[in-house]
Structures are given as structure tokens and as C-alpha cells.
Amino acid sequence: MGRKQAFTKSELLDQTKKVLLEYGYEGFQLKLLSKSLVGARSTIYQYYANKEEIVAACMKRSMENVLQKASAIDETDCMNALQHLLDVYLEEASFHQLLGYAHKINKANSAAAANDLEFVEQAHEILKDQLERLFARAQEEGHLNTSIPLPAIIGVFFNLIETPNMMNIPTLQWSKLLYQMWLGGVGRR
Structure with missing residues (x-):
């Protein structure tokens, strides 16, 4: 046998x-x-002992990957850093779908799942702080319109991640195109 x-x-x-x-x-x-x-x-x-543990571990692993990539970005040039963050978020687009399941996990069924979800939540705050910091700098440096509130700018930026790539172009090329449209708009002035 x-x-x-x-x-x-x-x-x-x-x-x-x-x-x-x-x-x-x-x-x-x-x-x-x-x-x-x-x-x-x-x-x-x-x-893993149960469904909650394995799903939470999967989320934690995905978050670790995104956090590692985002933390490695050079923030010297805030606009360049934002472009690279968009690259990361598009490469890991399924990550947002996974995070949507976090509230469905019963933390009471597993201390390990609760710990993994706590990590995911803390890492999410780190990523959020990074974005807010970069967007605030971009406005201060005159790269972004200061009459548009930061939450609106960030919200539209995040919606880029959900934009379907109907041309099926490589992710980094798609990211650059979306970033150009986000930054410059598509209308003629």
C-alpha cells in the first residue's frame, strides 16, 4: 500500500x-x-481545526502579502508611491473580496481565527494610514485639487480596483492607464 x-x-x-x-x-x-x-x-x-480558522488564516496570509508589498514602496515621491500602490492593489484585487468575508467569521469558535482577524484589522489600518498620508501630501504639494475632499478622492481611487479590464491587458499596464484616467480625467478641457 x-x-x-x-x-x-x-x-x-x-x-x-x-x-x-x-x-x-x-x-x-x-x-x-x-x-x-x-x-x-x-x-x-x-x-486548522475548523472553517473559521482556515478562512481567517487565508485572509491573514493575503493581508501579509499586500502589507509587505505596500510597505516596500518608496514614499519619497507621493504620486509615484500612489501609482505603485495601485499596482499592488490591482495585482491583489481578489484580496478585497476575501476581506468582505471577515465579518462572517464567528470569532467565538476559534481563538486562532480571532487572532488572525485582529492582525488583518490592524494591517488594514496601517494600509489606510499609508493612503491617507500619501493623499494628504499630494494635496499639500499641489498635485491634487484641494477643493475635493480627501475621502472622495480616496473613494474614487479605490473604485479603480473594481474597474473591469475588458481589454485584458497586463495588470501593470492596466494600472498605469487607470492611474492616468484617475489623475487627469478623461474629458477635454
């Missing part, structure tokens, strides 16, 4: 993300997840 192949924690979280994005939180089941993995379903329980 051959040994059962086991999957790594990383492979498990990769598949968790795929299943979550395809089926949503309500449709996510460990049985469904195990069908997409090579190895025994019991291996999942070697890493």
Missing part, C-alpha cells in the same frame, strides 16, 4: 483562496476544499 500524499500548509491556503473566491464564504466547505487537494481530508485538520 502506497503512502498518501500530503499537501503543504501553503498549498492548502492557496486552494482555500481559490475555493473562497469561486464559492464565497457560505459555499465554502472543507469537503469541497479537500476535493481540490491531493491527500487525505484529515490533513486539513492537522493545520
Whole structure:
């Protein structure tokens, strides 16, 4: 009898993300997840005790990735930094969908899930502070219209992430195009 192949924690979280994005939180089941993995379903329980833990761990891992990329951006030129942040957010566009499931996780079912969600919340604040700081600097330096309130500018910037790429151009090229439209508008003056 051959040994059962086991999957790594990383492979498990990769598949968790795929299943979550395809089926949503309500449709996510460990049985469904195990069908997409090579190895025994019991291996999942070697890493995580329940659905809440694995989904929260997936969110934390995604947040760590975004936070690492955003923290590495050189903020010397605030407008260049904003362009690079848009690159990061577009590369990780599915991240926002994952974050939408955070409120559905019952933290009472797992201390580990509660801890992971606390990390996600704190990291989200760090990212929010970074954006607000860069946008405020951009207004102070005269790059952005000061008569438009910062929350409106930031809101439109975030909506760029949800813009469908109907031309199917590479993400970085798409990011640059969206940034140009956001900054300059599309109307003739």
C-alpha cells in the first residue's frame, strides 16, 4: 500500500483562496476544499481545526502579502508611491473580496481565527494610514485639487480596483492607464 500524499500548509491556503473566491464564504466547505487537494481530508485538520480558522488564516496570509508589498514602496515621491500602490492593489484585487468575508467569521469558535482577524484589522489600518498620508501630501504639494475632499478622492481611487479590464491587458499596464484616467480625467478641457 502506497503512502498518501500530503499537501503543504501553503498549498492548502492557496486552494482555500481559490475555493473562497469561486464559492464565497457560505459555499465554502472543507469537503469541497479537500476535493481540490491531493491527500487525505484529515490533513486539513492537522493545520486548522475548523472553517473559521482556515478562512481567517487565508485572509491573514493575503493581508501579509499586500502589507509587505505596500510597505516596500518608496514614499519619497507621493504620486509615484500612489501609482505603485495601485499596482499592488490591482495585482491583489481578489484580496478585497476575501476581506468582505471577515465579518462572517464567528470569532467565538476559534481563538486562532480571532487572532488572525485582529492582525488583518490592524494591517488594514496601517494600509489606510499609508493612503491617507500619501493623499494628504499630494494635496499639500499641489498635485491634487484641494477643493475635493480627501475621502472622495480616496473613494474614487479605490473604485479603480473594481474597474473591469475588458481589454485584458497586463495588470501593470492596466494600472498605469487607470492611474492616468484617475489623475487627469478623461474629458477635454
